[in-house]
Amino acid sequence: MPSNTTPRFPLRPRVEFGNTVITGNTLLDGTGTVVIIYSQLGSDGARVDYVRVKNTGTAVATVFRVFVNNGSGTNTATNNSLVAEQTIAAYTLSQTAVAADYVIPLGINLPPGYRLTATVGTTVAAALAVTVIAGEY
Amino acid sequence: MPANITPIFPLTPDVTVGNTVSAANTALNGTGTVTVLFTAGADGSRIDYVRIKNTGTAVATAFRLFINNGGDTNTATNNSLIAEQAIVAYTLSQTAASTDYVIPLGISIPVAYRLTASVGTVVATPLVVTVVAGDY
Numbered sequence: 001m002p003s004n005t006t007p008r009f010p011l012r013p014r015v016e017f018g019n020t021v022i023t024g025n026t027l028l029d030g031t032g033t034v035v036i037i038y039s040q041l042g043s044d045g046a047r048v049d050y051v052r053v054k055n056t057g058t059a060v061a062t063v064f065r066v067f068v069n070n071g072s073g074t075n076t077a078t079n080n081s082l083v084a085e086q087t088i089a090a091y092t093l094s095q096t097a098v099a100a101d102y103v104i105p106l107g108i109n110l111p112p113g114y115r116l117t118a119t120v121g122t123t124v125a126a127a128l129a130v131t132v133i134a135g136e137y
Numbered sequence: 138m139p140a141n142i143t144p145i146f147p148l149t150p151d152v153t154v155g156n157t158v159s160a161a162n163t164a165l166n167g168t169g170t171v172t173v174l175f176t177a178g179a180d181g182s183r184i185d186y187v188r189i190k191n192t193g194t195a196v197a198t199a200f201r202l203f204i205n206n207g208g209d210t211n212t213a214t215n216n217s218l219i220a221e222q223a224i225v226a227y228t229l230s231q232t233a234a235s236t237d238y239v240i241p242l243g244i245s246i247p248v249a250y251r252l253t254a255s256v257g258t259v260v261a262t263p264l265v266v267t268v269v270a271g272d273y
Contacts, residue, residue: 003180003273004148026231028192029265045150061232068154068267078155081267082190085234107185108269109150121231 010047010135014038020056020127021064025119030067030080037066037130038116044137046110051118052133053086053102057126061090064120064128066104071113080117083108088120088128147183147271151175157192157263158200162255167203167216171253174202177246178272184246185269189222189238193262197226200256200264202240207249216253219244224256224264245273 016038025032040046053064066084073079084104091099110116118130153175162169175184189200200222208215220240227235246252254266 003145005143005145007144007146008148024231028190028229028262063230063232063234068152070152070154081154081156081188082192082265083188083267084237085190087232087234108152109147109271111150111152114150114152 008137010137012042012136014046014134014136016132016134019130021118021120021130022124022127024121024123026121028065028082029077030069030082030117031075031077034067034074034117034119036115037118038132038134040110040112040136042136043112045112046134046136048106048108048110048116048132048134050106050133051104052131053088054129055091055099055126056129058093059091059124059126060122062088062120062122062124064088065118067117069115069117071115074117145273147273149272151178151182151270151272153268156266158254158256158266159260159263161257161259163257165201165218166213167205167218167253168211168213171203171210171255173251174254174266175252175268175270177248177250179248180273181245181247182270182272184242184244184252186242187240188267188269190265191227191235191262192265194229195227195260195262196258198224198256198258198260200224201254203253204246205251205253207251210253
């Protein structure tokens with residue numbers, strides 16, 4: 001058996017930021033309006049450590065959902081898997097009190113081409129900012 | 138004995154998405170209606186864990202995970218029940234998250250071996266299952 005005897009480590013750190021989620025999507029199969037929060041630049045796969053979510057302004061409560069997509073069309077349910085959810089509490093913007101830091105640990109190795117997508121259950125007036133901490137092989 | 142003294146590591150990430158389980162199967166021997174979640178690669182695979190999520194309102198059930206040796210799943214001796222997870226009743230919400238169910242496995246399986254799954258009761262909306270693994 002031509003087994004691999006060399007451990008693999010991420011070669012290029014990746015922090016994907018600037019993606020925002022705002023529009024409500026009540027589907028739990030990864031179809032409809034989704035935001036691609038992580039897509040690979042390389043072709044050797046990636047290690048996703050965790051996802052961070054922050055309010056950017058006053059917003060109602062919602063649920064934040066993370067899906068793994070196999071790189072094909074997100075509107076086909078069998079291309080997606082719901083892998084994590086996070087309850088996001090209602091938030092009123094403050095300049096003296098901090099909002100919650102939502103951290104979703106994943107610890108997942110993605111094959112080449114696979115992506116992470118996200119939705120929220122209800123439309124939020126001010127978007128959620130999403131940062132994905134990863135590394136590419 | 139010509140034992141291997143060199144550790145081996147997964148070479149290619151392998152994550153299966155989009156598999157769902159919804160039909161009831163009361164057998165605990167891996168026969169009957171099961172969903173094939175994962176098939177090992179040509180050199181075997183290392184399975185880290187399995188994640189399960191509700192995709193809508195559903196009754197409580199038991200999620201069951203089997204290893205199959207690549208033979209017919211309807212032959213009980215080809216299967217082993219290796220893990221169960223109680224899934225609580227869930228009512229769909231757009232403001233509260235459902236439970237993230239994670240079944241750690243840490244198991245290396247030979248070529249052609251598979252993971253299959255069933256649920257004990259019919260669930261109105263399926264459970265979606267993601268297998269996080271790597272192929273040797």
